[in-house]
Amino acid sequence: MSNTTKGRLVSLDALRGFVMFWIMSGEHIVHALAKAAPFPIFIWMSSQLHHAEWNGITFYDMIFPVFLFVAGVSMPYSFEKKLQAANVKTPRELPAAEKQKIYLSMLRRTCILIVLGFVVNGLLRFDGLENTRLASVLGRIGLAWFFAGIIYLNFDLKKQLIWFAGILIGYYAAMKWIPVPNFGAGVLTKEGSLEGYIDRMFLPGRLHSKVYDPEGLLSTIPAVSTALLGVFLGTFLRAKDYFSTNVKLLLMTFTAIILILTGMLWDFDFPINKHLWTSSFVCFVGGFSILFFIFFYVIIDLFGFHKWVFPLILIGSNSILIYIAAEGLVDFKHTADYVFGGLIQYTPIVWQPFFAALSVTFIQLLLLYFLYKKRWFLKI
Template sequence: MKTEKLRTDPQKRLYSLDALRGFDMFWITGGGGLAILLSNMTGAEWLGIQMYHVDWEGFQFMDLVFPLFMFISGVAIPFSVLSKLENSIPKSKLIWKTFRRFVLLVILGLLYNGVFRDGFENARIASVLGQIGTAYFLASIIAIYFQSLRSRIIWLVAILVGIGIIQLLVPIPGIGAGVLTPEGSINGYIDGLLLPGKFYGGTFDPEGILCSISATGITLMGTLAGSILKDSKRGDWQKIGLLSISGVTSILLALALSSFYPIIKSCWTSTFNLLTGGISLLLLALFYLLIDHWGLKKWAFYFRVIGMNSIFIYLFQSIVNVPRVTDSFIGWLEKPMGQFWDLFWNISYLAVIWLLLYYMYKKKIFIRV
């Protein structure tokens, strides 16, 4: 991980991509908690429910946050990796760079899990950052060696079909095939065979081996979207149309297949890839339309500041006691605020995080992995 000044003029970057990344991170940097509080205050139960993950099968808004981030990391690959091929940088050098990123993200994932604090004995090895690193690395290799959209679509179909075959048709000793439960899924069986340490889900890990390989699918969907946006031969409306049609098609396919192949985040089924990938495509199309095509940037500045230091703030919240920092500034206002204290505190918490990121933004301090 390194700190650097942005080499690309911020105005020439894909503003919508930074904003969408920040919108995504907003929900895990305090936005979700604020939504739950507003739900309790207003009686809008539907809003509060969406801020939690489903127990197993199904889908709620919070289940989108992680795959959307992986999709966005894929969108960046044509701009950050494939563009270097156009400048005659050897493929081997690019693969080595993405491999180092993979290793670093795995290490940072161990840091987030507290492995270096609590010790390696019975530690949790799988992590959100490790899954991001794995999927990014695999998607990058595919994108480097198969640069045409058609060839990457073939790879995407192969991954989704392959994961589907493994999860539905490969039998587990003593259980059978296609048992998509926490105790019976092949994800947990493979993790038990190959993944050391403890699992977040007890009998399985939602960021385990098969989940990480499956998540390459949505990251690869991101590379396709990135290549569409990067194509100077396409007009903005053509790009927006392609993203939107692809998104709707992916969602409808996921819903159609879900009748026999459930949408399950915890074992990252292919239908989950298709559903979240489709929603991600529609969100990217919307942000691109509003921000990069129509030039409506001011409303998205708040999110962009978050999006340009996303990995940093994710780790920062796990290491630094941000609630205590917040209390240090506003704790004296608890009694005067009365019944509005919880709302004021949540907004202040978001402000503390954002002001830190805004300071880094103004100083052009961007933590890169």
């Protein structure tokens, strides 16, 4: 644990908390609300908190890439002190010895995230490798962040953009043109895709969806571009002397619209698909990631309205910890039932699941508030 929040962007913590809220318990609140009060708006919200079956996209499909995008935005800020200490302006100018230290630190962080992903997937149940899922959300975050960091540290912005486009075009070409035994080339189904084939051939352990894994090997490559989008935004925000705030907002909004339109157009030939992390998916969600960020950036960093997002900041400042805990390491439901179950039983039966879901969120926020007040943050 680290005992400092110094140097953190509040808007980033709030956005990180916003997307993590839906994973840790928010989705259960909305699902229960839709059943208790089946109004069209609640039913639609509930439908958006499920992954798309295959092609297409829902809000829930955006949560993971937005989180990875935020990790990319943080990168230029996290290296800022190192640049100042070395009296250089860009990461490429850092001395070789300093870069080596950064590489080792990044590798350590990635390895820890991969191992934590194993733990979340049940490694400590010791069911044998064949029954353990090795691919994970945390593992993909670590790997995509790591390789995006390598690109950021060693190439100027123009070459970073070439890497971004090259990865997406290269992934598209591989998925469309490399044949899969018994299926041929360009078959973008669960069984017939190149991504699924590579997972079945080279990814040890249990696959999440039997014939492929949504956090598999090949589809981690375009996730690097998702992280790079965040790096571009973080770099742009740090360029304080070149653009006024209003111009920055206009440029960010324009870029978001272009990315969304690019994803929609690419969707005709390479469908928007979170399971395969297609190039159209990267562009489409990347655009919305920028729009989400603009919303929090304007309200928090520009207008200074902090109080209303405090619960999100609690979540965002310890997002990895609450993710690991909520994924099964801590039984929040048991604690919530013990504390609030007696009161909830006196509410109307149809509303009891809703209040039970709220009570879980309340217990989680209590834990996060305690950690926040103690300045204890899981820093990897």
